[in-house]
Amino acid sequence: MAKNEMWGGRFDAGPSAIMERINTSVYFDRHLFAQDIAGSKAHAQMLVAQGIIETADGDAIQQGLDQILAEIEGGNFEFKSALEDIHLNIESRLRELIGDKAGRLHTGRSRNDQVATDFRLWVRDAIDALDTQLQSLQVALIDVSERHFDTLLPGFTHLQPAQPVTFGHHLLAYVEMVGRDRDRFADCRKRVNECPLGAAALAGTSFPIDRDATASALGFDRPMRNSMDAVSARDFAIEFLSAASISAVHLSRFAEEIILWNSPQFGFISLSDAFSTGSSIMPQKRNPDAAELVRGKSGRILGALHGLMVVMKGLPLAYAKDLQEDKEPVFDAADSLSLAIAALAGMASDMKINKRAMLASLASGFPTATDLADWLVRVLGLPFRDAHHATGQIVGLAEKKGCSLMDLSLEEMQTVENGITEDIYSVLTNEASTASRASFGGTSPECVLEAVAKAKERYL
Numbered sequence: 001m002a003k004n005e006m007w008g009g010r011f012d013a014g015p016s017a018i019m020e021r022i023n024t025s026v027y028f029d030r031h032l033f034a035q036d037i038a039g040s041k042a043h044a045q046m047l048v049a050q051g052i053i054e055t056a057d058g059d060a061i062q063q064g065l066d067q068i069l070a071e072i073e074g075g076n077f078e079f080k081s082a083l084e085d086i087h088l089n090i091e092s093r094l095r096e097l098i099g100d101k102a103g104r105l106h107t108g109r110s111r112n113d114q115v116a117t118d119f120r121l122w123v124r125d126a127i128d129a130l131d132t133q134l135q136s137l138q139v140a141l142i143d144v145s146e147r148h149f150d151t152l153l154p155g156f157t158h159l160q161p162a163q164p165v166t167f168g169h170h171l172l173a174y175v176e177m178v179g180r181d182r183d184r185f186a187d188c189r190k191r192v193n194e195c196p197l198g199a200a201a202l203a204g205t206s207f208p209i210d211r212d213a214t215a216s217a218l219g220f221d222r223p224m225r226n227s228m229d230a231v232s233a234r235d236f237a238i239e240f241l242s243a244a245s246i247s248a249v250h251l252s253r254f255a256e257e258i259i260l261w262n263s264p265q266f267g268f269i270s271l272s273d274a275f276s277t278g279s280s281i282m283p284q285k286r287n288p289d290a291a292e293l294v295r296g297k298s299g300r301i302l303g304a305l306h307g308l309m310v311v312m313k314g315l316p317l318a319y320a321k322d323l324q325e326d327k328e329p330v331f332d333a334a335d336s337l338s339l340a341i342a343a344l345a346g347m348a349s350d351m352k353i354n355k356r357a358m359l360a361s362l363a364s365g366f367p368t369a370t371d372l373a374d375w376l377v378r379v380l381g382l383p384f385r386d387a388h389h390a391t392g393q394i395v396g397l398a399e400k401k402g403c404s405l406m407d408l409s410l411e412e413m414q415t416v417e418n419g420i421t422e423d424i425y426s427v428l429t430n431e432a433s434t435a436s437r438a439s440f441g442g443t444s445p446e447c448v449l450e451a452v453a454k455a456k457e458r459y460l
């Protein structure tokens, strides 16, 4: 094999085939082409401004890089795995286009600061794109919440009917989670947005470079303060994957609820053909595959986070080639999360809400038992613990009789607590129950409408 044309000066022979295969990264780091070219252009411009390279050479480099960008975007660029990575592929093509002048581009930098810069630019773009998508998911959820501000269904704890809630309130819980996901990405973005360029291999450079100029040309807030940290830190990527993992867990919980609600046993919602699949053997099936895949994708996103943390944990400063393993998990997690958000937003708008099934489900499980206990406290002055006990006995009566609390007669309830009056029935309906839960952050329809208005102000 021919020796490497980019760094092979001290080598007599080229790498073995297996060396080339384990070393090459261009099949995935080609995703960084736009960031790599932007970084090189900023660097070349700074080298000219600082008088480190000639203007004519700088101009040739800029034009060559623009042409390479057009070639890659147009699908007319041949990526070569023998040239290892995206950086050397681009630099080698630049040499083909402008000759030896291309060699001046790499003055005062190294692939170590170059790749760290490219990767930070890529993660920054990914955060911005994910934020827009998460906002669209919030829009879809807020829209359904507003339309179903007073639609009743059981709220569950332990997946047992607990108390009636409004569907709008239930969905707004996810709007809050997604809001925090967006905050986490925004916070992570601050630490992503510092520029490693100019740290060179690890120690800085003897050339009179201007790191503030390249940082600001690339939209970074500042150059990174320590050159060894700049080339070896990947906590920005770990933080991105952490934020992505937490978000994926939220999406997975919502997906799980869609799967439950869409099952014939719940029947609370149905997904249209657009988001369902059939079975190849059971003709009656309509499976919520998209929701299952959102739930499943969370597994690989969490895996990406753990994978990268393990790559990092034993690395001495500064750069080591292990760091090349940082990109695939991040690319994959970003793609998976983006797809999951899009699918969930699609399902949120697509799902048909079956109010009747939700209401029917409230007929079992005595979801207004707490309201009965609260009435005993409020009207009869019982200590809550005693009220809780008496209510438990009344629930027992209804259970034995096979009816709801509403269907018990006054006399039956009075056998447990003789102070109970007709007024008790006014708190036992599901409507009365939710209407009464008007404390801040509560489920009452009135609270939901307020929360919808606030969510629109805050997130849209």
Ligand code: ARG
Residues within 6 Å of the ligand: 025, 029, 085, 111, 112, 115, 319, 321, 323, 324
């Ligand atoms: N492809 C490499 C990476 O992703 C670029 C940096 C290579 N640096 C080096 N000293 N070999 O990390």
